Amino acid sequence: MSTETENPSADAKPEIKTPPAKPAANKPEPTPVELPAFEKSISDKIVEKFGDKVEVAFVKEDRVRINVDKENVHDVAEFIRDGLNYDHVESVSGVDYPQDNEIEVVYHIGSYTDSSLARQILVLATRAPRETNPIPGNDATRLPTLRDVFYSVEFHEREVFEMFGVFFEGHPDNRRLLLPEDWADLPPLRKDFAIKGR
Amino acid sequence: MTFNLPPGLALQKVDERIMTLNVGPQHPGSGHMRIIVQIDGDYIVACDPDPGYVHRGEEKMAEYRNYITNIPHLERPVIHDSCNVLYPYVLGAEELLGIEVPERAKYVRVIASELNRCIYIMYWLAIYGIFLGHSTMFMWPAGDRELLIDLMEKMTGARVTHAHFVPGGVRNDLPPNFEDVCLRQVNYFEKRIKEYAAVFYDNPILISRTRDTGILSRQDAIRYGTTGSVLRASGVDYDLRVKEPYDVYDELDVHTNVMKEGDSYARSRIPWLDMMESCNIIRQALQKMPKSGSVRVKLKPNPKTKGLESVYKRVESGRGSLGCYIVSDAKTEPYRVKLSVPSFRNLIALPNLLKGEKLGNMPSVYWSLNYWPVEADR
Numbered sequence: 001m002s003t004e005t006e007n008p009s010a011d012a013k014p015e016i017k018t019p020p021a022k023p024a025a026n027k028p029e030p031t032p033v034e035l036p037a038f039e040k041s042i043s044d045k046i047v048e049k050f051g052d053k054v055e056v057a058f059v060k061e062d063r064v065r066i067n068v069d070k071e072n073v074h075d076v077a078e079f080i081r082d083g084l085n086y087d088h089v090e091s092v093s094g095v096d097y098p099q100d101n102e103i104e105v106v107y108h109i110g111s112y113t114d115s116s117l118a119r120q121i122l123v124l125a126t127r128a129p130r131e132t133n134p135i136p137g138n139d140a141t142r143l144p145t146l147r148d149v150f151y152s153v154e155f156h157e158r159e160v161f162e163m164f165g166v167f168f169e170g171h172p173d174n175r176r177l178l179l180p181e182d183w184a185d186l187p188p189l190r191k192d193f194a195i196k197g198r
Numbered sequence: 199m200t201f202n203l204p205p206g207l208a209l210q211k212v213d214e215r216i217m218t219l220n221v222g223p224q225h226p227g228s229g230h231m232r233i234i235v236q237i238d239g240d241y242i243v244a245c246d247p248d249p250g251y252v253h254r255g256e257e258k259m260a261e262y263r264n265y266i267t268n269i270p271h272l273e274r275p276v277i278h279d280s281c282n283v284l285y286p287y288v289l290g291a292e293e294l295l296g297i298e299v300p301e302r303a304k305y306v307r308v309i310a311s312e313l314n315r316c317i318y319i320m321y322w323l324a325i326y327g328i329f330l331g332h333s334t335m336f337m338w339p340a341g342d343r344e345l346l347i348d349l350m351e352k353m354t355g356a357r358v359t360h361a362h363f364v365p366g367g368v369r370n371d372l373p374p375n376f377e378d379v380c381l382r383q384v385n386y387f388e389k390r391i392k393e394y395a396a397v398f399y400d401n402p403i404l405i406s407r408t409r410d411t412g413i414l415s416r417q418d419a420i421r422y423g424t425t426g427s428v429l430r431a432s433g434v435d436y437d438l439r440v441k442e443p444y445d446v447y448d449e450l451d452v453h454t455n456v457m458k459e460g461d462s463y464a465r466s467r468i469p470w471l472d473m474m475e476s477c478n479i480i481r482q483a484l485q486k487m488p489k490s491g492s493v494r495v496k497l498k499p500n501p502k503t504k505g506l507e508s509v510y511k512r513v514e515s516g517r518g519s520l521g522c523y524i525v526s527d528a529k530t531e532p533y534r535v536k537l538s539v540p541s542f543r544n545l546i547a548l549p550n551l552l553k554g555e556k557l558g559n560m561p562s563v564y565w566s567l568n569y570w571p572v573e574a575d576r
Contacts (some may be wrong), residue, residue: 088422091523108538
């Protein structure tokens with residue numbers, strides 16, 4: 001799945017809104033001429049280790065984004081921690097793509113211990129299949145948890161679980177966090193959950 | 199944590215000795231959240247924070263409004279730190295829309311952001327004081343905060359919710375003579391907060407209540423991914439204004455306050471030191487700011503982004519690093535806005551810090567985390 005993560009969404013978007021397909025298309029293939037060197041070395045290390053299991057979505061100043069499919073996300077995260085000295089996750093965001101029938105989960109990973117990485121954020125993105133009629137916790141929208149790799153994702157993954165219905169397998173505490181206990185509607189940050197009157 | 203008391207004094211089964219206690223959500227000692235604590239006698243054996251009582255769906259609302267109309271509601275999670283909570287969103291929107299900000303606007307932003315940081319910390323300090331039973335420390339910061347609120351009112355027109363930062367700069371230029379008034383007020387403010395040492399920070403009662411309670415080791419602070427004053431009180435030198443300077447922070451001399459103890463006292467002292475650093479930054483910014491020039495690039499109505507793009511920007515807010523992840527898809531509204539807020543990130547430390555503490559120490563540990571429930575819930 002991950003090899004085509006960026007492209008289908010970029011192609012699918014302009015069907016909804018009209019022409020600007022060009023700017024979206026030139027994002028996934030960064031031109032190797034002007035890439036920042038230090039950031040490029042980070043992405044090179046990951047590509048060297050995992051080959052075509054990972055896809056480098058972009059290399060920008062201070063930001064490197066890696067797309068990976070859900071079978072490999074745990075291994076890649078372990079390498080990022082042990083091999084590259086990243087030590088904490090700042091943010092875990094779900095993004096819903098109904099047109100791809102997938103939900104993307106994006107980890108923003110940073111480092112306090114390695115001062116050369118203080119500016120850097122490594123963006124690790126993976127995708128889970130999306131159910132049109134979800135039963136959170138009991139359907140195919142599942143991903144492996146990164147809680148055993150990065151302790152700091154604990155509450156963030158609980159939030160993604162309740163807001164998108166992505167069940168994290170192996171998470172020790174898969175409960176609701178912000179939503180009320182008796183919430184019985186769609187996970188609210190999915191695109192098909194509409195605000196009334198909008 | 200169980201204790202071996204003589205038979206007859208202790209209940210035999212551990213389950214019967216443990217009592218579950220709800221602190222909050224209405225209890226004034228917890229803010230708008232519930233902390234479920236299990237206690238054995240006086241000692242906390244387990245703690246389960248239950249936020250979400252002020253969840254307002256800011257991230258969902260942001261998907262229905264365009265890049266400009268998102269501004270007033272996105273600052274609502276922390277109204278008394280409203281400039282800083284908007285800052286990463288505005289920086290991200292500028293990158294997506296391809297806007298270059300005028301130099302003077304960057305300085306105005308820095309001044310507003312630092313004033314707001316002080317306003318936030320004074321509010322937090324007032325709360326911290328009153329929950330430790332120190333009512334002078336409630337009255338003084340609440341009163342002295344007015345000085346800076348007056349300044350922000352002169353600058354933006356609003357006392358608390360400023361909505362001053364917009365993609366492209368700031369909403370209005372500084373009023374005439376603002377620099378002099380600001381310098382005078384900030385100098386007085388700095389002199390005034392130094393007096394807090396005698397009444398609060400050197401006070402033996404405060405020290406005895408906060409020293410060596412809720413110790414967060416350096417290793418754990420990193421592992422939990424804490425941020426801001428919590429992280430720096432545990433000996434990690436990390437401040438985004440220095441490490442990843444945004445706008446004009448790279449031209450200013452910013453000193454990071456670090457303490458090694460990692461206890462509640464260190465966590466309560468760091469924000470106070472930060473306020474003095476903020477005063478330094480404001481004085482530098484007033485001096486280096488271009489005396490005239492534009493403060494805003496006018497945008498076309500309903501600006502659109504280029505295509506499917508994402509951006510992650512972060513700033514140092516009053517509570518720590520605040521990140522904003524924006525996904526755009528060539529529409530006038532963002533496709534997804536995610537706020538990665540410091541309160542939410544620091545919350546994970548709470549269960550681990552409270553375990554083994556006395557129940558009476560709960561307020562001093564909990565409020566020292568610089569936690570703002572409304573921000574964590576968004």
